[in-house]
Amino acid sequence: MAATTPNWLRRSGTALGCVLILAWCLLPVVWIISLSFKSQIAITNGSPGFFPASGDFAGWANYRDVWDNDQFRRAIFNSIGISLIATLLSVAIATLAAYAIARLEFRGKKLVLSMALAFAMFPVVSLVGPLFDMWRTIGLYDSWPGLIIPYMSFTLPLAIWTLSAFFREIPWEMEQAAQVDGATSWQAFRRVIVPLAAPGVFTAAILTFFFAWNDFVFGISLTSTENARPIPASLSFFVGSDPFNRPASLLAAGAVISTIPIIVIVLLFQRKIVAGLTSGAVKG
Template sequence: MDATPKQKWSLAAVSIPVMLWTLIPLFWIFSLAVKPQSIQADKKYFPREFSWENFQLITTGTASDLFNPALVNSIVVCLIATIISVVLATFCAYAIARLNFPGKKLILLVSLAVSFFPVISLVTPLFDLWRNIGLFDTIPGLVIPYLSLTLPLSIWVLSAFFQQIPWEMEQAAQVDGATSWQAFRKVIVPLAAPGVFTTALITFFTAWNDFVFAISLTSENARTVPAALAFFTGASQFEQPTGAISAAAVIVTIPVVILVLIFQKRIVAGLTSGAVKG
């Protein structure tokens, strides 16, 4: 049923203030990023001067040796962690949704509990273990801890999507001569594509925004952007690197915005999958 004009105006009255409240900090970060260093202390919301010097500083200037490798590390680590998590979670969620075996509910409960487990409590034992076995400051040394963040969340989310897929469709494919693997690959996975895309984006964002593991388990070689920002310095000990940090924040936000814009239809389809039965 279509919304009435009154309902649309009511929704707009609630949505617009929320959107403005969300966008104001983002615009403020962009304002700091385009302000020259000489007027960073200016408290005006809109900059009096517009400059790209902060972006040049972190991409080609003195901070590029710190920022550029960290950006590459973030992309590599997050993509690897996302791919592994989504692939493993797809098989696990399918088994949970389709098979009856002892401990099935326990797996989901443990996955949910691990998702809420405080990350900071894992850092110290991982730091000691990684130093002893040679995984400290390496790409695998970050991917493995990221799996502990992303895999339980992926399993929990994908399980709900697979449970909404009619079991009869897979049975019909098997009756037509398809093997279990062919039915899963050609019938179930395409139907679950919206949920897989949604889960992949959530997983990617979780890994992309991590700071605790990145700052604790890396030194220089595998440091990601959130950790690298903590090592930005000003031109002198009395100068804060506000502009450089803001410019870096703008740059690392761009991939997130691009992914959302490209896959927004699949995200909406995934988030609303199973909301209406029948």
């Protein structure tokens, strides 16, 4: 009979594994926060360690300097507006399209879903050149629609794929029961089906928003001014008094500020995000 592993040893191994994973994942976060509180002179001279020394500590000055920068505030405004519009449009269109795919039987339905997933996984870099020429020709270059449309071209197929799985797991009888009670097809969809698919809708919205907020390739390639340049691309244009010595402390502070909206969203909607990633609404 094989000997069993003691419980305390299993628990210790699990705890050690969790600590190692957390240390590996949080190391870049701790490092960039440390840089954001150091002075530029300390970084230039090579201040070691995570925590700045007393003479190297800049306090909140880096964050104030970044926030007082008009370029940074404009980039934050662009990212919020572009990401929200792309998210709302993608989720609204994907909800209707996914419902039709899940409920209707038509030839080539699996092909449509496969093509949607293939479009979502298409390399972003391969589209930058054609979009650059096209947007300059039709006047969408360096504008909000010039970024919203490419974002939707990647997030919409992924949202359709995600939501169609949720709609398929909702019992068809629930919609029929609502129609028997006098509800129209649109009322049954809006008041019965959509609330039941709320975890999937939240998951699609979060994935869409994250993609739009974190995008760098489209943001730096399809903009030339601060009119529509989002925050990831705008950070790459931050320069100090010396163009050959980038203000690393200010860049770190800007990166931390730009990460705060993502952290807030995750903390506020973590239960719905987990529910959307681990379940599929109601199973019949």
